[in-house]
Amino acid sequence: MHRDVIARPARLGGDGDTAGGAITAERGVGRGWGPLPGSRQALGHSSARRTRGGEDDPRRIDWAARQAAAVIPFAVVDGRPVNPLAPTGTPRGRGGLWHLGEGLAADAAVLATGPDGVRRLLLVERGDGHGWALPGGHIDPGEQALEAAIRELAEETGLRLPGAVWTVLPPRVVDDPRATDEAWMVTTPCVTDLGEVAELPRVSGDDDAADAAWIRADDYATLTADLADRDGVVFPAHVALIREVLEGNAR
Numbered sequence: 001m002h003r004d005v006i007a008r009p010a011r012l013g014g015d016g017d018t019a020g021g022a023i024t025a026e027r028g029v030g031r032g033w034g035p036l037p038g039s040r041q042a043l044g045h046s047s048a049r050r051t052r053g054g055e056d057d058p059r060r061i062d063w064a065a066r067q068a069a070a071v072i073p074f075a076v077v078d079g080r081p082v083n084p085l086a087p088t089g090t091p092r093g094r095g096g097l098w099h100l101g102e103g104l105a106a107d108a109a110v111l112a113t114g115p116d117g118v119r120r121l122l123l124v125e126r127g128d129g130h131g132w133a134l135p136g137g138h139i140d141p142g143e144q145a146l147e148a149a150i151r152e153l154a155e156e157t158g159l160r161l162p163g164a165v166w167t168v169l170p171p172r173v174v175d176d177p178r179a180t181d182e183a184w185m186v187t188t189p190c191v192t193d194l195g196e197v198a199e200l201p202r203v204s205g206d207d208d209a210a211d212a213a214w215i216r217a218d219d220y221a222t223l224t225a226d227l228a229d230r231d232g233v234v235f236p237a238h239v240a241l242i243r244e245v246l247e248g249n250a251r
Helices: 025-029 063-069 145-157 220-229 236-248
Strands: 005-007 022-024 075-077 080-082 101-113 119-126 136-138 165-168 172-174 183-196 209-216
Touching (some): 101 236, 119 236, 209 220, 220 236
Antiparallel strands (some): 005 172, 101 136, 119 209, 172 183
């Protein structure tokens, strides 16, 4: 399996649909897909979003409980959690993340075809300098993955899509440049395609995003070329994810 992604099989929803099926936002939020195990609530973080902190000594953490609740299975060696994608080059600590072990996020992949017939993908320029990414972020206490993706989309781009039909992909470990051998991110991608639109919805970068834009996305090569024209690159953690979204929605 490619090192960029480890995916866990989709779980069954309450009415027998798989997590990879097409759903409305209302159905997904009401189906009991969250808060996912390993969320900041389960990790013992403050409910205040984006507040850095938490336990620095992994030996003080109940890893058996964390392993039982993990979205993606992981090992513990000598009281220290092991990133499923280790080695990362940074053997210990939280690195650029705010937790040890598994952290949970959700990302929104929004596709649209403009009046010029060109397919585009909505991306945001991260404020931390790590490149362009899908809108998304940590799952808050009490949230489900789809709900978090929709919230982050609105916060980072201003885009709200009432009634949109979403496909929720299986969660996966991403090759995040901020991760260490003891701290990593698991994300759940949520995808919607607006189809042909008379005008691309207006977006703007806000919250954690320095910018937001509709990037040409005929394929991955076209997307990276469009970003290069903006002196931008894809956030390393989203390379495999964006490839999957584009290939899975190929025209």
